Amino acid sequence: MTSKEYTLMAPRLADEATRFAVRVCGSQADAEDAVQEALAALWKKHGEVEPEGAKPYLLGATWRQLMMLFRRRTTERGYTQSLPADTVAPANESFDLRDALQRSMQTLQPQQRAILELRDVQGYSYREIGELTGLTVDQVQVYLFRARVKMRKQLNEMGYGENQ
Amino acid sequence: MEKINDSNYEQWLVSYADGELDEASRREVERWLEQHPEAAAELRLYNDAPRLEADTATTYTGPLPGTGRQPRAMALRWAAAAAVVALAIMPLALHNSHDGNRQQLVAVAEDEPIVPAQEVVETLQPAAKPATQPYRKARMAMPAPQAQPAAVDTEADEATSPAPTTAEETIAEAEPTAEPAADKTESQDEPVYVDFLLVEETLPKADQQLIALKNATQEALQGSYLGRRLARKMPADEELADMMRERRARTPIGVLVTVDALLALNK
Numbered sequence A: 001m002t003s004k005e006y007t008l009m010a011p012r013l014a015d016e017a018t019r020f021a022v023r024v025c026g027s028q029a030d031a032e033d034a035v036q037e038a039l040a041a042l043w044k045k046h047g048e049v050e051p052e053g054a055k056p057y058l059l060g061a062t063w064r065q066l067m068m069l070f071r072r073r074t075t076e077r078g079y080t081q082s083l084p085a086d087t088v089a090p091a092n093e094s095f096d097l098r099d100a101l102q103r104s105m106q107t108l109q110p111q112q113r114a115i116l117e118l119r120d121v122q123g124y125s126y127r128e129i130g131e132l133t134g135l136t137v138d139q140v141q142v143y144l145f146r147a148r149v150k151m152r153k154q155l156n157e158m159g160y161g162e163n164q
Numbered sequence B: 001m002e003k004i005n006d007s008n009y010e011q012w013l014v015s016y017a018d019g020e021l022d023e024a025s026r027r028e029v030e031r032w033l034e035q036h037p038e039a040a041a042e043l044r045l046y047n048d049a050p051r052l053e054a055d056t057a058t059t060y061t062g063p064l065p066g067t068g069r070q071p072r073a074m075a076l077r078w079a080a081a082a083a084v085v086a087l088a089i090m091p092l093a094l095h096n097s098h099d100g101n102r103q104q105l106v107a108v109a110e111d112e113p114i115v116p117a118q119e120v121v122e123t124l125q126p127a128a129k130p131a132t133q134p135y136r137k138a139r140m141a142m143p144a145p146q147a148q149p150a151a152v153d154t155e156a157d158e159a160t161s162p163a164p165t166t167a168e169e170t171i172a173e174a175e176p177t178a179e180p181a182a183d184k185t186e187s188q189d190e191p192v193y194v195d196f197l198l199v200e201e202t203l204p205k206a207d208q209q210l211i212a213l214k215n216a217t218q219e220a221l222q223g224s225y226l227g228r229r230l231a232r233k234m235p236a237d238e239e240l241a242d243m244m245r246e247r248r249a250r251t252p253i254g255v256l257v258t259v260d261a262l263l264a265l266n267k
Helices: A003-025 A028-045 A051-077 A097-106 A110-121 A126-133 A137-157 B009-017 B023-035 B037-048 B072-099 B117-124 B135-140 B154-160 B164-174 B196-206 B208-222 B225-233 B237-247 B253-266
Strands: none
Touching (some): A003 A028, A028 A051, A051 A126, A097 A137, A110 A126, A126 A137, A137 B009, A137 B037, B009 B037, B023 B037
16 A cells, blocks of 8 residues: 555544444544554555555554553453443333443443444454454354344343334 | 354354355254254344444544644634634625725825724624625625725735726625615725734724634634644744835735734734
8 A cells, every 4th residue: 555545545444443443442532542553553554555455454453452452441440341331221211222222332342342343334254353353253253143142132121122 | 163052052143144054054053943942032132133333423533644634623723713714804805795895904004094993893894694705705805906005015915916807896796786875985995094013903992893803713723733833933023013014915804813813822
């Protein structure tokens, strides 16, 4: 990828990586920090990366930055996620479906959120997701299965039945 | 892949749901599901789970390494400064196009008369018509230097004013058809003078709106990386005064406000 190609692609790639990162960590500020580091890595290596490989490279680098962030926070503050885990509202409390989806996402592990985003939004194959996140295809499938089942259960508990 | 069992059924079910299994494997999974109703229930949940949609509202606002792009928030602040300047120019343009008054603010030699602040305010009152004219038109509406004092520097003049014919055409084009006649016919051909060097004194005395405009411009420039750089590049007051004595350029009020704000930042 030439410098010019990088310059042309960088704004769009940065937006996509930020969406991915926000989905994983739940914080715009943390997401942008991770993306900025990932962009710096991509810029450093842009001569070795093909244009079509730029997005997976950036998403992978962003993911690694996020994992470093989670590890650092685990050490520093003793928690593993920036989002509250297993905090499902009572079923009688009504939520907008969008909020409900957001809340159900918050109960998932970062890996599960990343895989859902990469599969549903980015449309990557299990193999590609595995390469990007450092997981095996089997692990990706298991994480995905458990993530979807958990999400659906949470939505049911929040009063959003399977037909809604 | 190993046969479906209690420890690997999840990946089997993902492949099954995706339709990636051959006929024999599919039948095997279905037989296993009949014996494991809890797994069958999980498969239903899996299939019924909503798929995520792209969150297009989220964008990256930080710097882009390697491109020199500044954070978007900074760019927005600079755009705000530009908008303030455009707003500052707008009343003058609207005024010119509204009543056909060919007056404008000019910088003049020190021995030229200085119009009191109140008259400046009158000249700057925006016309009661929507501010829809583009910035380009605002600049084009500046009239030709017919009543220009002799001391105006010709080089700077050329750089800031359009050709007389174009200005005439633009003014005619911008003139409203149903507006009442202006009541300033007496002073129609007399330019309003503002000594560039007295901008700082004149503006605050002129009008509360102009003070607010100056403060807003200053704030916007202060919040802008480029604005702060510009301010640092502004010469000290005395140097600026000397420079302007030489130039005597015809200067739109928006530029005066901006220079004023930059000078204030530089102090």
